[in-house]
Amino acid sequence: MTVTAARGFVASGVTAGIKTSGDPDLALVVNRGPAPAAAGVFTSNRIQAAPVRWSRRALAHGNVSAVVLNSGGANACTGPAGAEDARTMAERTALAVGVSPDDVAVCSTGLIGVPLPMDRVVDGIEFAARRLTTDGGRDAAVAIKTTDSVHKTAVVARSGWTVGGMAKGAGMLAPGLATMLVVLTTDAVADGPLLDSVLRAAVRTTFDRVDSDGCMSTNDTVLLLASGASGVTPEDGELTDAVHAVCLDLARQLIADAEGAAKEIEVAVVGAASEEDAVTVGRSVARNNLLKCALHGEDPNWGRVLSAIGTTDADFDPDGLDVAINGVWVCRDGAAGEPREKVDMSGRRITITVDLRAGQASAEIWTNDLTAEYVHENSAYSS
């Protein structure tokens, strides 16, 4: 049911013909209220796709009650014409579903630098608007797939209200494809400012901790829409908990489906002086190409973990670092610890634990290994 698991929402997904494959490539999600509200977070890349610029403005302006999404083209680095295309998508969606263009968010994903085939996009929007139903969530989730092998959805039901969501993307990408689009819906009663704080809190420890290949997209967008259709106003923290749970579920699905990856890696940093230190160290470890190759080869190469930690300005003593791989403390006090032969890395999941021994803060970063398949998928000519 995904985004239509929450009452007050209709959705659809259709084949507009943007993709040459004939697979579904255009989706709509519409909030029918009765008390619509919205929030969103966007990529922090300074190169922002035209739809991201549009959606930022729409959210800043007030509410967003409809979302149009397409795969098959990112509409990024497309100049003034691309900005016009994003506006046209909003206007046509607004006309088709009966809202103001300023209330429409636009999300695109696909190749960078190539204009969208707007005649097909416009026809697709009108077709999708006629297909909107209260069980259209699955079709919408399918239509936003790019190189995803499966569509990604999650639902958390609470007493009288629900949070649902869909996501597309993976850290490891086909040529030029943008990373992550997420739409979350709830029938709880909540206003825009509350949704904004709930969404930022949830994203900070879920999607923001996914770092598959260190590459930041021009199109990343996460939207949270509330309809109020349940009539229930959750107690303090309940909505954050539920939205966090859905985000965590979807984030793990992204890592699990990362293309070309053979391992799902959790870098757990503990004993940090601050959460910021823990995140910095976790990202540095997660982005180290040499380590990611070693983990692919099931080599418990803790020396590369230390090399990566050493490039950060986090608080630690180089001679006081402990590192465990899948629970075996192969590095103690910055030198060899338990025998590396004890480490079993044959499974798909690997956990690297770094104890900075400098405080009580912690954080987890999720990443993947670096594989020949990743190179292959991302070095094929983009056309």
Add this chain to the structure above:
Amino acid sequence: MTVTAARGFVASGVTAGIKTSGDPDLALVVNRGPAPAAAGVFTSNRIQAAPVRWSRRALAHGNVSAVVLNSGGANACTGPAGAEDARTMAERTALAVGVSPDDVAVCSTGLIGVPLPMDRVVDGIEFAARRLTTDGGRDAAVAIKTTDSVHKTAVVARSGWTVGGMAKGAGMLAPGLATMLVVLTTDAVADGPLLDSVLRAAVRTTFDRVDSDGCMSTNDTVLLLASGASGVTPEDGELTDAVHAVCLDLARQLIADAEGAAKEIEVAVVGAASEEDAVTVGRSVARNNLLKCALHGEDPNWGRVLSAIGTTDADFDPDGLDVAINGVWVCRDGAAGEPREKVDMSGRRITITVDLRAGQASAEIWTNDLTAEYVHENSAYSS
């Protein structure tokens, strides 16, 4: 002739048996004066190998007149025992060549976290000391190779004086191997403070601009030794020019020999508001895995260049960026420019030019493509 091209130096390279392959693995370089002076720069990784810690102290203490180098083991992350091993290497070298242990620099390269076979190292030092000759530079250069396919040397001769050098390493590494050891020699007359400023200026725009895989070693060391044997004191700037030329030559040899790489890539950033901005943008582009895969596939994917630029805080207008690949301006004003079909990427060398249109500063970063061979070489089990 390498490090023995300059008068006043003797060197040797021998097989101590540290490597299981039987290849040469221990080298000595000794400065016979008459006016010995030295300077050094080291990795900025906070995890520093024992020999790096030792050599830093030796240089801080005063002069360094002998260098002992080994391949086959990095002596990094080896705890207090590793520190003792580095000290022993300095003491045995000092005894064998007749200097104080405080005047000996130690350089090691190889697997991290594994103790050196000190009996073999000590025997090797004594053997190498007996082999010291004024034409031993080539043997020394060969003995510091790890996965290098060729030994790397350079010489610049000026009027009455000379700068020579040897280097080992490459950005793309075999499992756990550390990156770069460089010894430069000159028979010019120069004191320690002058050598220090000359070396820092030369390294800043050469070895510091090599960024093959974004991974920073625990063992990187670059040493410059002057003997004064020519009796010539170069004029202001002459010594810097010559040392820079040798460093540039060796840096390019490192990139050319990077294992698993099929392309040598120069990222030239122009029109930057500051050199720091240019370096920041160049590094971000050079470290982008998606772009490095695309370049491997000879795909002129300027969208990935822009994505990488957008992650920096450099001064630029996202809609005012120009990017050329091998001289074809495929991106103008942050959008598509000349047809990508015009770009010929079939050669081994690729130049990416980024014009930030924000000032007059510039910088070049050299890197390699990301290949399945890189993954293969770095995911093999480290033992």
